[in-house]
Amino acid sequence: MTTLVIGANGQIGRQFCELARAAGEPIRAMIRDAGQQPWFETRGIETVIADLEGDFGHAFDGCDQVLFTAGSGPHTGPDKTLLIDLYGAIRAVDLARERGVARFLMVSAMRAEDPQAAPEKLRPYMAAKFAADAYLRASGVPRLILKPGRLTDEPASQRVATSLEETGGKNGVSRANVAHALEHLVRARDLVDREFVLLDGERPIAEVLA
Numbered sequence: 001m002t003t004l005v006i007g008a009n010g011q012i013g014r015q016f017c018e019l020a021r022a023a024g025e026p027i028r029a030m031i032r033d034a035g036q037q038p039w040f041e042t043r044g045i046e047t048v049i050a051d052l053e054g055d056f057g058h059a060f061d062g063c064d065q066v067l068f069t070a071g072s073g074p075h076t077g078p079d080k081t082l083l084i085d086l087y088g089a090i091r092a093v094d095l096a097r098e099r100g101v102a103r104f105l106m107v108s109a110m111r112a113e114d115p116q117a118a119p120e121k122l123r124p125y126m127a128a129k130f131a132a133d134a135y136l137r138a139s140g141v142p143r144l145i146l147k148p149g150r151l152t153d154e155p156a157s158q159r160v161a162t163s164l165e166e167t168g169g170k171n172g173v174s175r176a177n178v179a180h181a182l183e184h185l186v187r188a189r190d191l192v193d194r195e196f197v198l199l200d201g202e203r204p205i206a207e208v209l210a
């Protein structure tokens with residue numbers, strides 16, 4: 001089962017690709033710039049060049065699982081939130097359905113189910129995540145939705161939690177732990193139609209994401 005990694009050149013994406021490669025998990029990294037290729041090639045990771053704002057159907061060739069960890073990031077405006085976080089995700093789900101992809105793993109965000117509760121500046125992003133998740137749920141494509149809390153650059157502890165109650169209100173999770181969780185989920189083939197909040201915590205990933 002080859003996994004198409006959309007957003008492979010991102011901070012989570014790169015860490016995930018290295019872990020998947022080390023585990024012998026077949027992946028294809030979708031990147032949008034040839035200048036990004038050497039980082040992947042030196043690690044023996046296959047790449048495909050495609051952009052969520054253009055045609056990207058060719059990226060799916062030969063892939064039967066999709067990991068969507070792309071995002072427009074904090075330095076662009078609501079236009080890119082709409083076109084990448086929302087419409088890019090929707091188009092990826094449509095392609096996954098057309099191609100009969102076995103499973104779609106979405107990196108969403110904690111509390112995306114309630115955009116109104118987010119600080120005003122984050123509401124367009126949360127609304128995009130809310131709608132993309134809803135579209136995936138309604139698509140009929142087997143899915144997993146991972147909802148990380150506030151992302152940090154702490155090293156991987158490989159110890160996580162799934163609720164604020166469990167962490168005493170601490171809302172952070174390292175990108176490294178998210179990458180480890182995704183690597184676990186990509187291999188856990190029998191797990192479908194589940195949704196997990198992910199925070200840094202005390203329990204091993206395999207126990208939490210069972």
Ligand SMILES: NC(=O)c1ccc[n+]([C@@H]2O[C@H](COP(=O)([O-])OP(=O)(O)OC[C@H]3O[C@@H](n4cnc5c(N)ncnc54)[C@H](OP(=O)(O)O)[C@@H]3O)[C@@H](O)[C@H]2O)c1
Nearest residue numbers: 007009010011012051052053069070071073108109150151
């Ligand atoms: N920030 C938070 O606290 C938070 C919390 C929960 C969830 N998340 C989600 O976590 C995910 C990844 O986080 P991260 O830190 O790894 O983000 P990141 O480093 O900004 O990576 C995002 C990736 O998306 C790619 N991308 C952007 N526009 C694209 C397009 N038009 N076509 C194809 N790829 C495109 C970027 O490509 P380039 O490398 O070419 O720029 C980049 O590789 C995102 O989905 C984000 O929404 C974030």
